Amino acid sequence: MSPADAADAADAATGTAETAGTAVRLRRLRRVFGGRAVLDGIDLDLGRGEFTALLGASGTGKTTLLRILAGLDAADEGTVLVPPSRTVVFQEPRLVPSKRVLGNVTVGLPSGARTRERGIAALAEVGLERHRDAWPGTLSGGESQRVALARALLREPELLLLDEPFAALDALTRLRMQDLVGELCRRHRPAVLLVTHDVDEAVRLADRVLVLRDGRLITDVRTDLPGPRDSADPAFAVLRRRLLADLGVTSTPIPATTPDRT
Numbered sequence: 001m002s003p004a005d006a007a008d009a010a011d012a013a014t015g016t017a018e019t020a021g022t023a024v025r026l027r028r029l030r031r032v033f034g035g036r037a038v039l040d041g042i043d044l045d046l047g048r049g050e051f052t053a054l055l056g057a058s059g060t061g062k063t064t065l066l067r068i069l070a071g072l073d074a075a076d077e078g079t080v081l082v083p084p085s086r087t088v089v090f091q092e093p094r095l096v097p098s099k100r101v102l103g104n105v106t107v108g109l110p111s112g113a114r115t116r117e118r119g120i121a122a123l124a125e126v127g128l129e130r131h132r133d134a135w136p137g138t139l140s141g142g143e144s145q146r147v148a149l150a151r152a153l154l155r156e157p158e159l160l161l162l163d164e165p166f167a168a169l170d171a172l173t174r175l176r177m178q179d180l181v182g183e184l185c186r187r188h189r190p191a192v193l194l195v196t197h198d199v200d201e202a203v204r205l206a207d208r209v210l211v212l213r214d215g216r217l218i219t220d221v222r223t224d225l226p227g228p229r230d231s232a233d234p235a236f237a238v239l240r241r242r243l244l245a246d247l248g249v250t251s252t253p254i255p256a257t258t259p260d261r262t
């Protein structure tokens, strides 16, 4: 798939969610690979402007669900209603090496002064305006991912699909990118589905967190924590523990230490 395709996220929609306030509606969604139902009867509504994180162990079907929402894969059974305008940001930025940064942001759009202006404004939003004439090969990983984000947001999608977009970044850059994505999503208000392995990232950013396990959404919880969210906050820790338990990660109790009698 070309970067332009990624940005425009395929048009193989199976329908549009019509209910006011609802961006996505899935009913009894099933996807089977080699006789195994990776998604086995998923029911899900995503509200307009709602930021939802999807957690799940490796191989549970998170990317499969995201690809179906993007129109890059099809369900075997069930109803999929999605908005016509969707964009995806992947773990790797998927920039075109032969186009400069601005050309990457506006790729696939009609050329002209208006598109160029919008591209520059999108770059300014991610703090990269002065890199607009740079080549992708000269950018850092975090900068490249910011270009991918600008490319996605320029299209003003109703549904923004984020597939582990911070996973390849170092810890500090990841935190900065999380803050940036949080701020941009509050400003642009797309419905967001963020696929991640990182429980703290999910709790930090999302209004709502889902856990996918054995083909089903076993958890659907609202975060409702005041911002800015601090992982040291006891409410944050309670939610993290619950989500880890739902993911099948149970914390081992720390054995009591024997007092040293010598």
Ligand SMILES: Nc1ncnc2c1ncn2[C@@H]1O[C@H](COP(=O)(O)OP(=O)(O)OP(=O)(O)O)[C@@H](O)[C@H]1O
Residues within 6 Å of the ligand: 033, 034, 038, 056, 057, 058, 059, 060, 061, 062, 063, 064, 065
């Ligand atoms: N096109 C395909 N053909 C066959 N099997 C597939 C295909 N796509 C995905 N699968 C299988 O479906 C399962 C779910 O894959 P998926 O990539 O959705 O998981 P994931 O939860 O995103 O995993 P990870 O967190 O490791 O990225 C895996 O066992 C994978 O091998």
